[in-house]
Amino acid sequence: MRFLPALLAFMATAWFWSFLPAISAGETRSWAWAWLPDQGVELALRIDGLSLLFALLITGIGTLIFLYTAAYFRNDDRLPRLLTLLMLFGISMLGLVLADDAISLFVFWEGTTVTSFLLVGFDHNRRYARASALQALIITGLGGLALLAGLIILGQFAGTYRLSEMVLMGDAIRASEIYIAATIFVLLGCFTKSAQFPFHFWLPGAMAAPTPVSAYLHSATMVKAGVYLLMRMSPALGGTEIWMWSLTICGAITMIVGSVWAMKQDDLKLMLAHTTLMGLGALVMLLGSGTKEAAKxxxxxxxxxxxxxxxxxxxxxxxDKQAGSRMVDDLGGLRGAMPLSFAIAALAALSMAGFPPFIGFIGKEVIYESALHSAASPLLVTGSALAANIMMVACAGLVAIKPYFGERRAQKNPGDPVFGLWFGPAVLAALGLWFGLFPAALGHDLLEPALGAVTGKAAEVKLYLWHGVNLPFLLSLLTFAAGIGLFLVIGAVRRALQAARVPGAEDGYDLGLAGIDRLSAWVTRSLQGGRMTVYLKLSFAVFAGVIWMAILMSNTELSRPDFRVPLFQFGVVVLILVSTVVVTFTPSRLIAICALGGVGSGIAMLFVMYGAIDVAMTQLLVEILVVVFFAIALLQLPRTPISLGFRPFDMALSVALGLGVIVTLWAVLGTELNLYLTEYFEKYSAPKALGRNIVNVILVDFRALDTLGEVSVVLIAAIAAVAVMRAGREARK
Amino acid sequence: MDFLFVLIVGLLVTSGAYLMMSGHLVRFLYGLALFSNAANLAIFVSGGLSYGAPALIAEGEKAPLEPVANALPQALVLTAIVIGFGLTVFALALAKRAFASEGTALMDDMRSAEPRAED
Incomplete structure (x- = not known):
């Protein structure tokens, strides 16, 4: 069972491999299914050269990593969970590189963010792992939101969400006014995902993940998602000054920062994480150059x-597994005990350092060649590439030589690992040599179609191991010499770097998080301080605000009120108004209850006058009951203080609320009344429900269920009231 | 007359809100009672007023012969009155109980549910 993921990934690799002849002949394959047809969103997949290159990397390296994981976590019952998450991640990543619809791409993009969060926090009982996972999620998640904004801007402008159609509109997009906004948002997404300065710090933190996860997500695949999108969008967005300089500068800084910090690390895994920053920075910088050579x-x-x-x-x-440590100072002289591991590390490190005849050498030559002709600044690009490569040579030595030579040091008895552990890295390292020796087929079949997708036109990739003695070759020689020199003094360099305390972008992140914490604590304290009057004031203020906003935003005209009212009715109105004022200001509970009764019976009188006999009866009965209940309750409640206190804010708020209600209600009365339902009830009360009191018929017949609900509410209120009183009695006992 | 109804609703709301914000349990209850009256009256008046014409159908007739008061808001107000009554009674019981267990009628000093932060 535990090899099933590896098998599936292998089958996927083979399936993608079968596309190679067609794709390298310049064809593409695409599929589309309607997803949200109303919104114009499809699940559209497309395989072109760039997608195929990434898909092969994802499934191919995935096969080896899944195999390695199965061996690495052999005796760990968390293995199924880890493999499931890795598979989910792999699927998201594949979807990301295959998606041709911008929205589908974003969904898969977020899929990789979420699975990465779960994988970084895999050791969830470690506080550091949780914090790192959260940091990666926050940074890449925010970047993802920016990316979505960018993609939507582009989609709205282009009138299509198909990436393959967007890239054909490059000139129109670059000339439009949305270009700057779209570019900034897309770059934010790509830079956060691919850990470019100033968002680079989450990547070393993500090393809290188990090693196979780091190898898969945080070096080979996920962090390349940003680079992938930069490549994909190059024909649409690239070639302008803003694109060129932001990519070149951010890439160069990331590259240098990553290389320098790599040399500072004691932990080999952390060191590799920082060299990954160097690699990502180099890729972004090259994409900024804008030349075909650089893209190649x-x-x-x-x-x-x-x-x-x-x-x-x-x-x-x-x-880590066999020798018990990955600290550079804990390891040494393991060459004899672990010959196979040493061979693998040496092969891979030689490619990293760029020695011939490895593919790394060709890679470095091509980088130097394109850097010398960079459209941005040949001096800056070549200089930073040279500096970074020198440090890469030293780091390669650190990971492949330090643990295996010199005095023997290990935390436990070392030996070569089982097949599952060495097979994956051995294949990868061997491929580095194989491609170095036979680069022509690689260049033609795999890289040429990919380059075509990046530059937007057909391209040719001819790779040679031996370029002749030219400037790039001389730069290579300089790199080796300086790199080896640096490696010899790396211990001293490391200690010097560790002694220097340099503030990083991470401090800004920490400050930001702490600030958000303090802000939310302050908001909670001020809004939810446990004072009920504050809650009431807030509620009333919002109520008044909403009413007044509606009033001010509408343009209803208010008619002039008519005060010509018979004296008798006027008397009732005055009774209600005076009673209300009395309730408000009297310190006596008895007078207050009487005045409440006055308000209620006054309203009942109004109901009688205006044809609502049933309502009036109910109102009168209820009013009597309310007064009785109030009297009973007030017997056990304390006297009210004489003064309400002078509370100007409350007074203003109440008046604002009351005025708002008056204006709104008056405006409502000015509109035409829809009498459809009333006429319906008048027409059918007698013939259908056989009742002559229309109000009663409505209540007990047409809307009988409503009345049932009303009765239930009263019943529940009664039960609750009794329960409250009971609880009080028992509490006193 | 419409406007006087509206005026009454406005005053009831103003007084109700002012009483509820006073911070004293008993005055809060007065305010609640006024609010429920205000709501009833608002529903009633928004259905249009017609003086002295109850929504009744004379014996032997199939529909009212003359224009009568709008029956629909009356039915709604009836429901509202009863619900408001239930709410008021429950609030009274709750207030009594709260005073008994908290020992104060000052709402800002009732802190059992949200104890005061260290200050």
């Missing part, structure tokens, strides 16, 4: 990096 270098380096980085992560996992 990016596509090639993507593959190179995925191969060696996954292999190295897995080999650090082997060290």
């Amino acid at each position: 270098a990016a596509v090639l380096f993507l593959l190179v990096h995925a191969l060696y980085k996954a292999a190295l992560f897995l080999s650090v996992g082997i060290l």
